[in-house]
Amino acid sequence: MTIWWLIIGCIAVTSLIKAVGPVLVGGRDLPGWSMRVIALLAPALLAALVVTSALAAGTRWSVGAHTVGVAVAGVLLLLGRSMILAVGVAVVVTALLRALA
């Protein structure tokens, strides 16, 4: 039963968080300055997601095989290769480095 409470808790908080903005702000025209800030939220949040998952583990900085895998994927993406190929190569590089370690 404990796990069901965990699931119910997660459903409640995640759906509430997603609903707050649309309910409180929805349908209104926001001033121009706020639209410029909103447009820049994507690069800010995405960059944070990348560095916290590639260069950190929990509450400490962490560099390892996964960092190398993501870096190789980054080069492929910058060269215009598809995301699926980049993900596949990142997974293989990381798994190989861990197998060799």
Next chain:
Amino acid sequence: MSRTQTFRAGVRKGVPFAVVGFVLSMSFGVLALQAGFTPLQAIVTSALVFAGSAQFTAVSVFAAGGGVGPAVAAAALMHGRFLAMGVAFAPSLPGGAARRAAQGQTVVDASWAMANRGDGTFDRWLLFGATAPQYLTWVSGTVVGALTGDLIGDPDRWGLDVIYPTFFLALLIGEVKRGGLPMVVALLGAVVALALVPVTPPGVPILAAGVAALLGLRR
């Protein structure tokens, strides 16, 4: 373009992310089983929570003995960026509060980034279309992972933990490829997040990185 055409365009844009999401949710299914979930519980989680980072966080904290309260709190923090995304998406949503709240549930990282027109507005039908295949593969991937977990073993051994950062990196490159202010904001967001990693709970650095977007006030 009509709504149907825009929705279909969104589906096409969402498919590559859905393919990657399938593998990612498969690894969630495996990890959930290892944390003590039954296959049904893992599948229900993906079907009704539908939030990768929150799900992985909750399962990790729970598996480490953190209990239900801390696991849900950690998931909420990791999910906090959707507060900012929801506020950003909100002006593009019509209808009453309940309808807007329901539409807000369709926001996932990749769809939100792709539907961003770059002027502060969002194409909601493109977002709905991009989310549809991602939802299907998110649930079906968990089904496969939860039913074959014993065969896969530790997902990290297979390098599956790099799927998430690569997924986000692909979206980030799309956002900053023209350089300029988005690139500066991305660099600042990365610095803020990394600086906060050792001193705040996981999830907070990502949410806090949103302050970098305030550089938009300077234009």
